Amino acid sequence: MNSNALKPSMGVLNLVEGEKKFSLSRYAPSGDVGFFVKHFWIVSWGLTGHDPYNQEIVPNPCVNLIIEPDKTAIYGVAKNKYSVIIQEKGRVLGVKFKPGGFYPFIKQSVSQLNGNPLGIEGVFDVEARTIEHTILSQQDDFRMVEHIEHIIRQKLPAKDENITLINRIIDQVVEDREITKVDHVSQLFNINIRKLQRLFEQYVGVSPKWVIKLYRLQNAAETMDLDQNYNLVKLSTDLGYYDQSHFIKDFKSIIGKTPEEYTRKHQ
Known part of the structure; x- marks a missing residue:
């Protein structure tokens, strides 16, 4: 898995300015998981004592599994530009599925996720709090990615x-x-x-x-x-x-x- 092999902004508006406020890394998935997953992404920031930062994101046709304290969920396609406020200190791990790549995990129309995030428990048989603690407590990005890949691999569907x-x-x-x-x-x-x-x-x-x-x-x-x-x-x-x-x-x-x-x- 290579970090930042994919450096283009990929929908993050004004990334050059944003990376003064946060660190964004992307990691390619392993071969079997890679049939369904485009890449993993990790954002970390330390803004304690500084003003919050508003990062704008351009939509893309991908489902994302996002692991974030008290917000872990599977998010459908956002059809309009949206903003994320980054403040204090934190870290988030995301799994960006390929367009169409999440459908085999649920076998239901992915359109139902638009504006209606899906809990991780029913898809990957892990509790959100448990996965947040296990993954976000890791100090090493590669260990974070290994953990989430393992969880996905346990539920890997047949190739479609x-x-x-x-x-x-x-x-x-x-x-x-x-x-x-x-x-x-x-x-x-x-x-x-x-x-x-x-x-x-x-x-x-x-x-x-x-x-x-x-x-x-x-x-x-x-x-x-x-x-x-x-x-x-x-x-x-x-x-x-x-x-x-x-x-x-x-x-x-x-x-x-x-x-x-x-x-x-x-x-």
Whole structure:
């Protein structure tokens, strides 16, 4: 397991500034667990005597198991940008499942987790308080990861090739900026649109349309970073929007600011 082999922000807004307040490390899973898990992440901070820090997070299509004192739970996909307040001193361990990777553990639509966190006890047969004490008392990151991997491995389901398909689709959406509609994905992968929608709703917890929107709006933010003189009308049209106000509303829901506010901050 290699620490920080994955250093991109991966949804943590303004990570350079944030890492002045906290430490973020990511660890790759072992082979068998890695079929279902994208990576493990550990955040630690020491702000005693300092002001709390508000960290903004851009949504992503992944379920997270988060181990945190008195808050341990399994969280579904957050569909809008959200904030986490870091204060005093603490440490959190997270398990980021691959898109679709958590479904085989519960065999129920992952969409039910959206806004409704699931207790860890019913899935992994461990009490939240016990796992919090065992894992968060470890001084070494690798020991923390070993403990959570062991717990997951005890309940590891059979491999489900729908997970492989879903991640191929999402990888294609990420790489190909020309994909702006579900029709494009349906044609590329020769999958009926309704079947595609059911698959994502059940396994990922959000629609393929939302996933496409997420990555295209992140691309739009990247374009604004590179070109301060971007054409907002052309940018929104290129992303498949025919109503500029709709584009601005969606951009703010994902990025947390209007295009104008975003550009002003990054100038």
